[in-house]
Amino acid sequence: MKTDSVEYTTFSGWVDPPGNVQSPLSEDVTCEVAVIGGGLAGMSTALRLAERDRDVVLLEAEFCGHGSASRSAGQVAGAPGGDIQLLSMLYPRRFPGIVRFAENSAHFLERLIERLDIDCDYEATGNVCAAVSRGQMGRVRRVTKLLRKAGADVELGTSAELGIPRGFLGGMRESVGGMMNPGKFSLGIRRAVLTSGARVFERTHVTEVTPNGDHVVIRTPGGEVRAKKVVLATNAFGGELAIAPKRLSVPIWVSEVETEPIDPARLAALRWTSRSGVVTQHNIMENYRLTSRNTIVFGVRRLQRGKNYPLPPRKPDEAVVADLARAFETRFPALADVAAARTWGGWVAITPSWLPVAGQTRDGVYYSVACNGHGLAQAPYVGSLIADLIVDGEQHEDLKTLWAKKPTFPRPLMMSAAGLRTIWTVDRFNDLFNGSRRNARRGSAPVN
DSSP states (O other), rough: OOOOTTTOOOOOOOOOOSSOOOOOOOSEEEOOOEEESSHHHHHHHHHHHHHTOOEEEEEEEEEETGGGGGOOEEESSOOSSSSSHHOOOTTTHHHHHHHHHHHHHHHHHHHHHHTTTTTTTBBBBEEHHHSSSSSHHHHHHHHHHHHHHHTTTTEEEHHHHHHHTTTSSEEESSOEEOOOOOOHHHHHHHHHHHSSSEEEOOOOOOOOOETTEEEEEEEEEEEEEEEOOOOOEEEEGGGGTTSTTTTTTTEEEEEEEEEEEOOHHHHHHHHOOOOOEEEEEESEEEEEEEOTTSSEEEEEESOOOOOOOOOOOOOOOOOHHHHHHHHHHHHHHHTTTTTTTEEEEEEEETTSSSSSSSEETTTSSSSEETTTOHHHHHHHHHHHHHHHHHHOOOOHHHHHHHBBBBSSSOOOSOOSSHHHHHHHHHHHHHHHHHHHHHHHHHSOOOOO
């Protein structure tokens, strides 16, 4: 795959930034609820509160939809993120509830797209957890068994049965979820928020959040917000605020690449008839998906940890793009001559437990991290559930599953820069070993 003419962007490859960025906060204001962060979680929280006639202010440092959701691969997952086998072992009682929450999130997203009439190229194709080796296929079978036991709607099959490219041995399809243009979706939610009763201030960086009696003071360079309640929806950027729980999440940079447009006949030859998104069963997955513009978007494979707050704006590294290009050639050898057209990336939040989390600080400030790579569906759902909790005073069953009794979290394992490099190295060693075994079997085959 050629990468010499790749366009590197500091935003997303899906859409252009909005042309109507809202004015920053320039005076002191009061409100019932203030939401900090204009990603999918924050926008959905503010939208739901406005729909329920609450006085809400939304503060965003850049523009709403600027963060990781609009930069993702656009694969709407119907199953939990992280290592399913490990999650099932560590959280046996909570695991069925987490599975239910993941599927309900995808259904909620589909209803939201329909209700708000958002044109985001959504296709209810599901996603396939695919195997590239016999070892990974064994893992897929074990994961399928665990998810079925927890009540998930999943299907096990070969690549032909699942309608995915034959470069994959087979896998497990999550029947819930699908594909979308995440940039269009994020900007569609943004339009809904701007036309709601919420007061939205973009280009407004929050510097401090301080509880003060029966209200909370939020300080920004242009003014203060005095709110009765506050919701932190800051995702990977939560560590920038002192009031956020320590070690709530780890900021991880994830890269995506898009090919140039590919001739439809060549795409048809892949026999990707289901159009399902594909994620491999490596320790750090690879993702692949078709788009409505006859391209393939692919990414992840190598994760990079943020070192210090505030997190800097950045673009993907050339070495990471080259590594992703090598993976693409391996999975799609017939398309090895296709060039990479553009690349982008974003900061995602990984929790120490690999579970979505919601809760309150000791000062009564609400927070949530519902991502771990699956935020497209889960973040809007959690945001709406927190809004309903604020209005009704009662927790939905799915929110109870995520709720942290105390805002204290352990140190994350294997999330250091060295740990992530080690995981990547193990994945590449396994690829090399499995490739050598396949070549050996071919070499020993009898010749007719």
